[in-house]
Amino acid sequence: xxxxxxxxxxxxxxxxxxxxxxxxxxxxxxxxxxxxxxxxxxxxxxxxxxxxxxxxxxxxxxxxxxxxxxxxxxxxxxxxxxxxxxxxxxxxxxxxxxx
Amino acid sequence: xxxxxxxxxxxxxxxxxxxxxxxxxxxxxxxxxxxxxxxxxxxxxxxxxxxxxxxxxxxxxxxxxxxxxxxxxxxxxxxxxxxxxxxxxxxxxxxxxxxxxxxxxxxxxxxxxxxxxxxxxxxxxxxxxxxxxxxxxxxxxxxxxxxxxxxxxxxxxxxxxxxxxxxxxxxxxxxxxxxxxxxxxxxxxxxxxxxxxxxxxxxxxxxxxxxxxxxxxxxxxxxxxxxxxxxxxxxxxxxxxxxxxxxxxxxxxxxxxxxxxxxxxxxxxxxxxxxxxxxxxxxxxxxxxxxxxxxxxxxxxxxxxxxxxxxxxxxxxxxxxxxxxxxxxxxxxxxxxxxxxxxxxxxxxxxxxxxxxxxxxxxxxxxxxxxxxxxxxxxxxxxxxxxxxxxxxxxxxxxxxxxxxxxxxxxxxxxxxxxxxxxxxxxxxxxxxxxxxxxxxxxxxxxxxxxxxxxxxxxxxxxxxxxxxxxxxxxxxxxxxxxxxxxxxxxxxxxxxxxxxxxxxxxxxxxxxxxxxxxxxxxxxxxxxxxxxxxxxxxxxxxxxxxxxxxxxxxxxxxxxxxxxxxxxxxxxxxxxxxxxxxxxxxxxxxxxxxxxxxxxxxxxxxxxxxxxxxxxxxxxxxxxxxxx
Numbered sequence: 001x002x003x004x005x006x007x008x009x010x011x012x013x014x015x016x017x018x019x020x021x022x023x024x025x026x027x028x029x030x031x032x033x034x035x036x037x038x039x040x041x042x043x044x045x046x047x048x049x050x051x052x053x054x055x056x057x058x059x060x061x062x063x064x065x066x067x068x069x070x071x072x073x074x075x076x077x078x079x080x081x082x083x084x085x086x087x088x089x090x091x092x093x094x095x096x097x098x099x
Numbered sequence: 100x101x102x103x104x105x106x107x108x109x110x111x112x113x114x115x116x117x118x119x120x121x122x123x124x125x126x127x128x129x130x131x132x133x134x135x136x137x138x139x140x141x142x143x144x145x146x147x148x149x150x151x152x153x154x155x156x157x158x159x160x161x162x163x164x165x166x167x168x169x170x171x172x173x174x175x176x177x178x179x180x181x182x183x184x185x186x187x188x189x190x191x192x193x194x195x196x197x198x199x200x201x202x203x204x205x206x207x208x209x210x211x212x213x214x215x216x217x218x219x220x221x222x223x224x225x226x227x228x229x230x231x232x233x234x235x236x237x238x239x240x241x242x243x244x245x246x247x248x249x250x251x252x253x254x255x256x257x258x259x260x261x262x263x264x265x266x267x268x269x270x271x272x273x274x275x276x277x278x279x280x281x282x283x284x285x286x287x288x289x290x291x292x293x294x295x296x297x298x299x300x301x302x303x304x305x306x307x308x309x310x311x312x313x314x315x316x317x318x319x320x321x322x323x324x325x326x327x328x329x330x331x332x333x334x335x336x337x338x339x340x341x342x343x344x345x346x347x348x349x350x351x352x353x354x355x356x357x358x359x360x361x362x363x364x365x366x367x368x369x370x371x372x373x374x375x376x377x378x379x380x381x382x383x384x385x386x387x388x389x390x391x392x393x394x395x396x397x398x399x400x401x402x403x404x405x406x407x408x409x410x411x412x413x414x415x416x417x418x419x420x421x422x423x424x425x426x427x428x429x430x431x432x433x434x435x436x437x438x439x440x441x442x443x444x445x446x447x448x449x450x451x452x453x454x455x456x457x458x459x460x461x462x463x464x465x466x467x468x469x470x471x472x473x474x475x476x477x478x479x480x481x482x483x484x485x486x487x488x489x490x491x492x493x494x495x496x497x498x499x500x501x502x503x504x505x506x507x508x509x510x511x512x513x514x515x516x517x518x519x520x521x522x523x524x525x526x527x528x529x530x531x532x533x534x535x536x537x538x539x540x541x542x543x544x545x546x547x548x549x550x551x552x553x554x555x556x557x558x559x560x561x562x563x564x565x566x567x568x569x570x571x572x573x574x575x576x577x578x579x580x581x582x583x584x585x586x587x588x589x590x591x592x593x594x595x596x597x598x599x600x601x602x603x604x605x606x607x608x609x610x611x612x613x614x615x616x617x618x619x620x621x622x623x624x625x626x627x628x629x630x631x632x633x634x635x636x637x638x639x640x641x642x643x644x645x646x647x648x649x650x651x652x653x654x655x656x657x658x659x660x661x662x663x664x665x666x667x668x669x670x671x672x673x674x675x676x677x678x679x680x681x682x683x684x685x686x687x688x689x690x691x692x693x694x695x696x697x698x699x700x701x702x703x704x705x706x707x708x709x710x711x712x713x714x715x716x717x718x719x720x721x722x723x724x725x726x727x728x
Contacts, residue, residue, distance in 0.1 A: 018713050021706070021709045022710045025706075030705075091704075091705045092705075095702070095703035095705075
């Protein structure tokens, strides 16, 4: 199977994620879209690793997963805290820095 | 040249007095005036001691010098702070410390009601020290330090009662006009350094022979500018009248006897330059002749007794400058007139102070009159000074002023005749305005204000006046007897060939006395026969009006120098506001404007930030793509 197809898929997933971050208001959904973009990047790394025939891309993908895991921990904690105090997970409501 | 170790005490004593009085502050209020007077007197005695030593040496060994410390040392160029006492300096040293001490004594009583008497004495001592440094410096640079020092002391003392804004302005005016002259002196020093590589008197004197006439002329003119500033000569004379704002002892010491004669000293000291630069010398004579008439004419119209005497000082210094400009033959006569003038003018100023003391500080002569009976001692001492300045034999002015008139007549050609006539006419006008002062003040009917209670001054005041009056009577005879002063000073000046005599001394004296008699007669007819109005009449001729306004000198200065200066500063202020401030404010406004414009981007919505990041990333990728294609 042509390796370029994986790259197209990766681009598609990334675009979905990016558009999701920009247009959705629910913090959990935005968060999932970020995960989607990270994984789209991972897919690209792995594909390039396959194309070039070395393991560098795969190693980077592992790093990305670790970073993503950490990010999930911190991010979810923040979202839960905000939800507790404001009874809302809408990110547009949390625009208090403007004022 | 012999060296000495005691010269420095001349300056150190009064300088220490000034420092002690200023640093000790109010604690020295009780004894400060006594200390200052004592130190000034001891400086006078050091001067007398030096004179006695000098008299014991032969003519060529008389100048002595003392090196204080190495002042400037740059490569091969060295200037020491050294003092030099020669036949010329000793005359000044004795005049400054002698008259200075008498005026210190006078001031003890005159200033006794002033809360700041100690500060006054501190400044007087500072002046004595600076003036001594001026005449003892052995180079133009050392002289310059003293030159600035007397300017400072003069400024401080004119503005001594600076709580009155007019007095503070007068001191500022004197200082600023003196600065113009000081610039001339600094230029002269710079030119001397650039062309001769030295600024010491002996060095410059030795270098004169191989220096171009152009350089010597420019040095001479710059020295003349300096002299006009300090000595209140045309065209920088306007400050002297206002300087009378200072306490009267200051007017007597600084603005009559000593500081204002510094210009004459400078020109006489620089005789080797002026002898080699005839153009500069001619300018000196012209300045002297103009100021002589200028001061005399102003003196005829002043009702303020101190301003009338100030105008007279200006005129008499004009005589000295003129004498000094007549070359080798005139220097000694200029110095002689300077010394006799120091006696009689200081005496008359102290007399004026005594009159003011008894008349509630009234200075308007139209409000005096008939004071002869109430102030006999003041009248007598003032009268002797009056006879001396007129040049009535055998009083001091007869010897010194007639010498200058005679020298002027004999200076040769049309120049001699013009100068001779100017000096003769000046003598006549001097007689007129001094007689006017005498008549208005001491004779006629009283025109006092009701609260005036004229009385004779205490002995501390009349004693110095009496001593100065004795000097006014005898100094001329003593100095000219057997050409004493001329011979004493002769080693300093080039020997000169005798000019052909146009008029004999006897004829000159006769002419001068005739002019004086005419002047006195006119004054008597005008002021003694008629009643003098207590208020200055306003329906006077245009000439009187102009003379009352100092011959429009202030108007001229304001129109020619002040008005363009004001326009220039107005333009500069506008430029500053528009360009400099505009640039600074503009930069601020740009930062503020761009800030508030960019603030719109900061919405506070996470999603818009994310969209911007995305947009940025896409733009970056697009840019890389375009570049790498």
